[in-house]
Amino acid sequence: MRKALVVVSALLLVAFAVQFVLAAVGGFTRPAGEDAYALHSVNGMAIIPILTLLTAVFAALAKAPGKLIGLAILPIGLVLLQPLIAMLAEASTDASGVSTPLGLTIGGLHALNGIIAVHVVVGVHRAARELADPVPADAARLVTREGEPA
Amino acid sequence: MTTGSLLVADLVIAVLATAGWLGGGAASAARRRPLALGLTAVALLATLARAITITALARAGWWFAAEKILIAGPLSLAAVGVAGPRLLRAPGDIRAVALPLLFAGYATSSALLVTILHGYPASAGAGLLAVAGVVAATAISARALGARPSRTVSRVALVVAVAALLTGTGLTVAPGAAPAVPHGHGPPAARIADEPTRRFTLTAGTATVDAGGRNVAAWAFNGQVPGPELTATVGDVLEVTLRNRDIERGVTVHWHGYDVPNDQDGVPGVTQAAVRPGQEFVYRFRADQVGTYWYHTHSASDVGVRMGLYGVLVVRPGPATGLDVTVPVHTLAGRQLPAPRVERVEPGVPVRLRLINTDSTTHRYAVAGTPFRVAAIDGVDLRGPTPLVDTAVLIPAGGRYDMVFDAPATPVALFVDGRAVYSTGPVPTATGAWPVLDPLDYGATAPVPWSRTDKTFTLVLDRGLDLRRLLPRYAHTVNGAADPDIPQQVVRLGDVVRFTIVNRSQVVHPWHLHGHHVLVLTRDGKPAAGSPLWLDSFDVRPGEVWEVAFRADNPGMWANHCHNLAHADAGMTLHLMYS
Numbered sequence: 122m123r124k125a126l127v128v129v130s131a132l133l134l135v136a137f138a139v140q141f142v143l144a145a146v147g148g149f150t151r152p153a154g155e156d157a158y159a160l161h162s163v164n165g166m167a168i169i170p171i172l173t174l175l176t177a178v179f180a181a182l183a184k185a186p187g188k189l190i191g192l193a194i195l196p197i198g199l200v201l202l203q204p205l206i207a208m209l210a211e212a213s214t215d216a217s218g219v220s221t222p223l224g225l226t227i228g229g230l231h232a233l234n235g236i237i238a239v240h241v242v243v244g245v246h247r248a249a250r251e252l253a254d255p256v257p258a259d260a261a262r263l264v265t266r267e268g269e270p271a
Numbered sequence: 272m273t274t275g276s277l278l279v280a281d282l283v284i285a286v287l288a289t290a291g292w293l294g295g296g297a298a299s300a301a302r303r304r305p306l307a308l309g310l311t312a313v314a315l316l317a318t319l320a321r322a323i324t325i326t327a328l329a330r331a332g333w334w335f336a337a338e339k340i341l342i343a344g345p346l347s348l349a350a351v352g353v354a355g356p357r358l359l360r361a362p363g364d365i366r367a368v369a370l371p372l373l374f375a376g377y378a379t380s381s382a383l384l385v386t387i388l389h390g391y392p393a394s395a396g397a398g399l400l401a402v403a404g405v406v407a408a409t410a411i412s413a414r415a416l417g418a419r420p421s422r423t424v425s426r427v428a429l430v431v432a433v434a435a436l437l438t439g440t441g442l443t444v445a446p447g448a449a450p451a452v453p454h455g456h457g458p459p460a461a462r463i464a465d466e467p468t469r470r471f472t473l474t475a476g477t478a479t480v481d482a483g484g485r486n487v488a489a490w491a492f493n494g495q496v497p498g499p500e501l502t503a504t505v506g507d508v509l510e511v512t513l514r515n516r517d518i519e520r521g522v523t524v525h526w527h528g529y530d531v532p533n534d535q536d537g538v539p540g541v542t543q544a545a546v547r548p549g550q551e552f553v554y555r556f557r558a559d560q561v562g563t564y565w566y567h568t569h570s571a572s573d574v575g576v577r578m579g580l581y582g583v584l585v586v587r588p589g590p591a592t593g594l595d596v597t598v599p600v601h602t603l604a605g606r607q608l609p610a611p612r613v614e615r616v617e618p619g620v621p622v623r624l625r626l627i628n629t630d631s632t633t634h635r636y637a638v639a640g641t642p643f644r645v646a647a648i649d650g651v652d653l654r655g656p657t658p659l660v661d662t663a664v665l666i667p668a669g670g671r672y673d674m675v676f677d678a679p680a681t682p683v684a685l686f687v688d689g690r691a692v693y694s695t696g697p698v699p700t701a702t703g704a705w706p707v708l709d710p711l712d713y714g715a716t717a718p719v720p721w722s723r724t725d726k727t728f729t730l731v732l733d734r735g736l737d738l739r740r741l742l743p744r745y746a747h748t749v750n751g752a753a754d755p756d757i758p759q760q761v762v763r764l765g766d767v768v769r770f771t772i773v774n775r776s777q778v779v780h781p782w783h784l785h786g787h788h789v790l791v792l793t794r795d796g797k798p799a800a801g802s803p804l805w806l807d808s809f810d811v812r813p814g815e816v817w818e819v820a821f822r823a824d825n826p827g828m829w830a831n832h833c834h835n836l837a838h839a840d841a842g843m844t845l846h847l848m849y850s
């Protein structure tokens with residue numbers, strides 16, 4: 122289970138990296154249009170949420186410390202906020218569909234929240250690796266296995 | 272507060288409630304007592320506030336509140352019912368309430384997911400999947416927290432979760448009632464026999480055109496964007512030969528707002544096959560509607576129109592009198608078309624500005640320097656239009672307004688989103704703060720021409736997860752389904768048909784029914800109080816409810832879709848069919 126947690130959280134990090142790439146792909150697609158973000162949308166609505174859920178579930182099943190489980194649950198909330206923020210940003214236009222400063226600010230929060238989510242997942246992944254392999258190899262001899270938390 | 276902002280407020284409050292419960296649960300698991308109690312207070316307050324927003328939404332219309340009352344309501348009650356009593360018992364170890372608080376968090380978040388991913392109509396399947404998610408997440412959390420529930424409790428939880436999951440999945444995956452659109456199945460060609468009196472050729476091809484002083488890649492009719500302006504006098508028989516030189520995604524011509532016979536309507540896969548490179552198609556129809564219209568490709572319509580495959584169609588009652596100016600507004604590669612134009616006009620000359628919006632979003636038009644009247648909307652003359660001064664109009668995607676005035680001695684200018692597009696001299700006016708005309712109370716009323724309604728359809732516009740394709744997508748939906756899974760609307764020739772169109776989403780949807788003009792009856796329950804409005808394109812803004820009606824007098828299979836063409840591509844298209 123601990124190995125699985127390491128693998129899933131690594132996959133999630135990859136999906137996040139891809140998501141940033143797809144945001145840029147959307148931004149540079151010509152002609153510009155909503156379908157430019159189709160892949161960003163699929164990755165953000167399907168793949169990332171599933172991997173995020175799996176990360177939280179594996180953290181719980183791996184009997185990780187409560188703090189790590191909490192850290193692994195947090196990205197679920199952050200990830201689900203993303204389409205909401207994107208939707209609210211699109212909603213905040215004036216009557217003729219031109220973005221307003223408020224809308225652009227909300228749009229900026231979408232990127233910011235994405236960055237925060239990545240940082241949290243990096244933390245989860247680090248902690249997961251420590252959990253799977255609690256001590257550096259050269260120090261292993263000094264610690265008894267029994268001392269490990271259950 | 273408008274229903275649109277209520278929808279946003281409700282969403283934000285639901286997120287707060289969810290974050291409060293989950294955060295409170297996590298904090299109490301970490302034995303951070305004050306933090307846990309604070310976050311729980313936030314969650315309780317938000318849940319209370321949500322009772323208010325949901326009630327207000329229900330009063331605005333059941334469509335806005337259905338899943339919130341049927342699914343979020345019970346789940347929120349369960350959340351408070353489980354977490355509240357445990358909190359009141361004020362445990363010495365705050366960790367004891369971690370699981371109830373997390374349960375409350377899972378309950379509110381799954382309800383939120385139902386709203387975001389599924390929306391209207393509330394379905395038993397979605398509700399059961401939400402319950403399954405809550406039970407599963409709670410069980411996993413219980414394990415992680417080291418809680419040891421009794422055997423019966425865990426057995427019951429397991430049974431509930433599995434049953435809810437299986438039933439929910441079954442109900443959700445079961446194929447809906449939407450038969451696919453039969454291809455090219457219109458009535459036999461009603462091709463008119465009369466000799467054409469106006470002949471045009473439109474050749475679609477890739478081209479490089481000038482847009483605001485820069486050369487940009489475009490798709491163009493006859494090498495120009497917009498395509499050639501087609502003009503006719505009422506009674507003419509138009510023959511338009513469409514050729515495709517090199518547009519790989521195919522081309523058709525749809526006569527936007529022109530209620531042609533079905534086989535001339537230019538919808539690929541429905542009224543004809545798309546015209547592939549090297550092929551051609553001949554359109555022929557009688558110009559029996561006077562007014563301002565436009566034409567555009569309906570094949571790969573989002574990208575095709577955006578790239579430039581559109582043009583103006585004007586049908587006049589007789590020889591043009593005075594000055595007649597067409598202003599087809601478009602955004603090509605981020606540049607505004609048409610280029611600004613200045614011309615001198617003799618005072619006293621009657622002027623008609625034909626304003627057309629060929630983009631996928633609304634534009635704001637303002638005529639400065641003279642009183643004017645709105646003579647026609649979507650090609651149809653208004654009844655008793657009164658003079659307007661310093662008033663802007665919002666034209667929906669695909670819509671047209673005809674503005675008329677006699678040229679004054681001083682300059683006049685037309686501003687589109689603040690940019691002077693046409694003027695007869697320098698006009699310094701800032702138009703940004705002008706009030707906007709509400710066409711629903713402009714002009715003189717007339718009674719509705721029918722006293723009965725034969726068919727009623729409700730279209731609830733929203734977003735939702737569409738899983739019925741290879742790649743899942745966050746679709747733009749009608750009644751919870753996305754094209755091609757939206758059931759057809761079937762009417763009989765002669766029926767008086769009524770549409771109730773409800774926008775539950777956060778963005779405006781410019782609605783467009785092919786082959787018919789619809790008469791606006793009410794908006795948000797208030798009857799239209801001005802000139803009869805016969806529209807083919809109208810903006811249904813977030814939270815709005817429009818009731819429109821038409822007589823089914825043009826048999827065939829008609830597209831009925833959002834004219835934000837990206838939305839149409841992303842699922843917001845259905846079909847009206849005559850039985």
Ligand code: HEM
Pocket residue numbers: 137140141144145147154155158161162164165166169200203204207208231232234235236238239745
């Ligand atoms: C944690 C990572 C992210 C996730 C899970 C995520 C998810 C999403 C989702 C679900 C949507 C809604 C798409 C739709 O409406 O169909 C969206 C839209 C969008 N995202 Fe992200 N996103 C992430 C990061 C970013 C970043 C870093 C950027 C840019 C710097 C970005 C830019 C955008 C833009 C511009 C849209 C609007 C696209 C449109 O016009 O439909 N996203 N995102």
Ligand SMILES: [Cu+2]
Pocket residue numbers: 747779780781833834835838839843
């Ligand atoms: Cu739309």
